[in-house]
Amino acid sequence: MELWFTEKHTENVTFSIKVDRQLYCGRSDFQRIDIFESKEFGRFLTLDGYMMLTEKDEFIYHEMIVHVPMAVHPAVKRVLVIGGGDGGAVRELVRYPSIEQIDLVEIDRQVVDVCRKYLPQTASRLDDPRVTIYYEDGLKFVRTRENVYDLIIVDSTDPFGPGEGLFTKEFYGNCYKALTAEGLMVNQQESPFYPVDAIAMQRAHKRIVDSFPISRVYQAHIPTYPSGHWLFGFASKKYHPVTDFNDSKWETLGLKTKYYNTKIHIGAFALPNYVKNLLEEV
Ligand code: SAM
Known part of the structure; x- marks a missing residue:
């Protein structure tokens, strides 16, 4: 089964990255924290489902x-x-x-x-x-x-x-x-x-x-x-x-x-x- 990270950029636009695996998923006192690994962008960090950074860019x-x-x-x-x-x-x-x-x-x-x-x-x-x-x-x-x-x-x-x-x-x-x-x-x-x-x-x-x-x-x-x-x-x-x-x-x-x-x-x-x-x- 394919795994994709998808972020909604507007009501009508989404942005998706194909994910190889999820390395971390946790919830702090402030937000949800996820780390994914992907072929195109390497590892990436999201907070509350929003992209923070990828190793590639x-x-x-x-x-x-x-x-x-x-x-x-x-x-x-x-x-x-x-x-x-x-x-x-x-x-x-x-x-x-x-x-x-x-x-x-x-x-x-x-x-x-x-x-x-x-x-x-x-x-x-x-x-x-x-x-x-x-x-x-x-x-x-x-x-x-x-x-x-x-x-x-x-x-x-x-x-x-x-x-x-x-x-x-x-x-x-x-x-x-x-x-x-x-x-x-x-x-x-x-x-x-x-x-x-x-x-x-x-x-x-x-x-x-x-x-x-x-x-x-x-x-x-x-x-x-x-x-x-x-x-x-x-x-x-x-x-x-x-x-x-x-x-x-x-x-x-x-x-x-x-x-x-x-x-x-x-x-x-x-x-x-x-x-x-x-x-x-x-
Ligand atoms: N480059 C990123 C972007 O534009 O998406 C920002 C990444 S960096 C991880 C943002 C950090 O700001 C988060 O780790 C978050 O916990 C922190 N942050 C948010 N509100 C804050 C506050 N009021 N005081 C200090 N840090 C805060």
Whole structure:
């Protein structure tokens, strides 16, 4: 009998991956956690039935959520990652020797434990000595921090369930306060393509625009997310993501990447007209 993972992307569209076997199925205090193995995408993690990452395409998401801000801010020392219990963002961050401290705030300890066991490709660098993991709600964690971080990465689930609070105005305002005077924040900001996702994207964008002096959106192609067209928010107190971007400085670091490069960096901020219109509407 064939086994397929199927996610509903809209009322009329589903996305399916043929599965070889299910490696893990469990329920934490926050969500249902599944790990599957497939021929096409390798192992993949779903939470409450929604795709989080696959071994085949996670490099796109994690490189774009980390290297874009790291290439703009000239001196990142302290980083806060909210969500991201799979460890993919941390894996990319620990490649920068200049980073001294990485605080990972993941609400669900079980996600981290399961990823350590079944997804070593992403979770293997969580033991770096610069990394401290806090098993807390990111919304509460940032309330108590002021002028601490150079970079905040919001690597959250979608704006419902435990991730809902990470798309609120209160949360973005507290991230602003938790950042240093030159700090910046990036977040995963949903897809512009299907109206159901675009509404959440517009809402998040409006709240970030209201909270930060500089706010831009950039994009990447992520095959296993709804429509494959994904957006990230870039919010900053001082640095502009394109005009303050020093491509030759980043290139001298000699980091090998599979998706990100300095031309992609510039191009990712050039948005299709329909997306520009959606952002202007807010
Ligand atoms: N790349 C993924 C995506 O866009 O689908 C996100 C993956 S990552 C596994 C998201 C993590 O955020 C989950 O492990 C979830 O438990 C965590 N999370 C959700 N709400 C949170 C909150 N309020 N505070 C901290 N972590 C949270």
